[in-house]
Amino acid sequence: MAEQQLSEEHGDDEPAPPAETIRARLDRTALAFPDREALVDVETGRRWTWSAPAADVDRPARGLRALVVRPGDRVAVWAANCPEWVLTQYATARLGAVLVSVDPAYRTREPAYVLRRAGVSVLVAQPSYRDGDHRAMAAEAATDCPALREAVWIGEPGRHRLLEEPERTAEAVDPDGWMHTGDLAVMRSDGYLAVVGRIKDVIIRGGENVYPREVEEFLHTHPAIADVQVVGVPDEHLGEEVCAFVVLRDPAAALDIEEPAAFCRGRLAHDKTPRYLRVVPGFPLTAGGKVRKTELRDLAARALAR
Template sequence: MSTPATATELSYAHGTGTTPLLGDTIGRSLARTVEAFGDREALVDVVSGRRWTYAEFGADVERLARGLMASGVDRGDRVGIWALNCPEWVLLQYATARIGAVMVTVNPAYRAHELEYVLNQAGISLLVASLTHRTSDYRAMVDQVRSACPALRSAHYIGDPTFDALTAAADSVTPGQLAAREAELSCDDPVNIQYTSGTTGFPKGATLSHHNILNNGYFVGELVSYTEQDRICLPVPFYHCFGMVMGNLAATTHGACIVIPCPSFEPAAVLTAVQRERCTSLYGVPTMFIAELNLPDFASWDLSSLRTGIMAGSPCPAEVMKRVVAEMHMAQVSICYGMTETSPVSTQTRVDDDLERRTGTVGRVMPHLEVKVVDPVTGVTVPRGEPGELRTRGYSVMLGYWDQPERTAEVVDAGRWMHTGDLAVMREDGYVQIVGRIKDMIIRGGENVYPREIEEFLHTHPKIADVQVVGVPDERYGEEILACVIPRDRADPPTLEELTAHCRERLAHYKIPRALRILTEFPMTVSGKVRKIELREGYGA
């Protein structure tokens, strides 16, 4: 629980708890789970039908770890993974952790020039990749950039003899040699580099330790009451913290089962996996849940096994949350808030929170973390109920951006507070509301307008499936309000006049959108956040 407000009611909260932080490496944590739950299912790949018990999973992780050592991967070396969700992705995550390598997650959507940047910036020496996906030929792109990436010694492709060679090489490294390597490792060692989606320029590599992500995954799982009985459907990408930390590490620290429904998100495949595997938990960003709920035959799937799940990536519209609880049987669904640089979760709703807290907030501070809301100019903590920048501190804050100390210093201050860039309000009860990004706040004729408030209200319009609100240049007011709408029925989208009439009774006049764009989808970052900068730039296009 978070500590009570001080006499001055400042927007500060410290998450306490009776369960101590884990002091393990990821490898030692997995070994304990294998010992305790060896005969329970650890991993299911619905598409291929492959299944692993924890004993089988642990054995395959060990073999891959020894194969990586035989291939010359030393402690601290960077190993890249450029692939869609698949069992080999998960095996590599734990195998690299066991040998002290740093796994670098690469977005499968990257093109050759983006791949080249990451290979060089992180100094990746060994790369594991998919062969193809849609229009992407991964081997061809690797061949295209290889001469410009001197650190890259070898590339291995899933489903290809080059990947099989990795595990075949394991015979030249003994289990004792692997154990000796593991004995050298510290929980504070870097274990993962995740490239954050920048709005300008190239992304930065957030460097995370065993301690960062193992604990964050564990406590996310604790707060949704995971046990070895749970089966977690993960349609969210593994190359981001949502999949590999909140999903995979939350599962393996509790003996739960990871269910991979499809390589990349397909709403019908997700619901089929939940039904077939009797999943108890389902993850997604709000747009994923919206896509599932809007399937014409949604009611035909049996989702009665679900009890919980996690929504994150961007704030969840209240109307969507209500449907998820009522129609998907996810009475204990949890909202999580965070960012890659904080491993990722800082606040989370609890399973016994009422619907108002789970629809109106992003929860309260996680155990062993601190959050505060400050004036973004002065850095002074504001009173509860007032908006400001959300900052967080504790075990979850990244080690830094890989090889970019100046960029690290821009967001992590001398007190080790991470500056999130998010506008938030801490309520009297300690629960946090995200009201937007500092850079997304609209200033219309001197009035501060928070897009989140307008978006929440527009979600109550019967013709709107999803909506994003942005500010666009205006000669008279400086900025004007634009609503970007995905309609429920493309043949019958809402008109600006209908939106205006809908808003007039409930919103102040300066908050009513003055422009409307009808879209089929929103531009998204790798972490599931809508790229509002592209919506602004596309206005009038």
């Protein structure tokens, strides 16, 4: 029997492949062939020259940057062939992010597996494909994907409406072109920003600022609490009071406000200690898996008004 040997085949070593990033190649091609046709969407009749995609890539890149996408982060595209797919691909290259392709024909368990294993933090998706409801499936998949923090829907009217409303645009984008995301962040010693909350979520209790995330992280250490969300509710004397919505580790157990209050005493400032407590089975979520704090605030306000 003849001895088996490994074999290989490769092309010529000369000329060496260029050491060039996708981002650099796109910019170079746009400069060399600005008026040549680069992308055609037959279904809608949209056409781009090479100069146009290079400019249009900047918009989704800025949007992803506003979502705190950093080099090495995973961004998934869950869509059929469309121009937004191509633009997102180049946008991730601009940021140094990793593009993860998700088959648009996948159903709930399949995208959840891909998103979880790849550690995807942002999902760019069509709302639906054929008979599949991507919104519903993404909401379900988000519960199994801890890294996933945002879903951006291709063609979703709400995502484009801001561009058509100058007043709202002026609120978010200042005259120098800086977009104000509404995030609260601190600069870490390693030079990275750590998001610690949202400006609109800050509770002003008797003139003191209470940051819900700080209270939430502390209450997470309570042995009976599996999850917690903190919101502000109207108060006649102090302006706002602190209300905690909690999910218990044991659904059959009970918890009243006195126990968390005692747990906070001496370990958390009095201003930050929740005055109200609501035990719930879960929290209302967006399609991207983010908690709808507005709904929690409304729920608490209605309960207190009774």
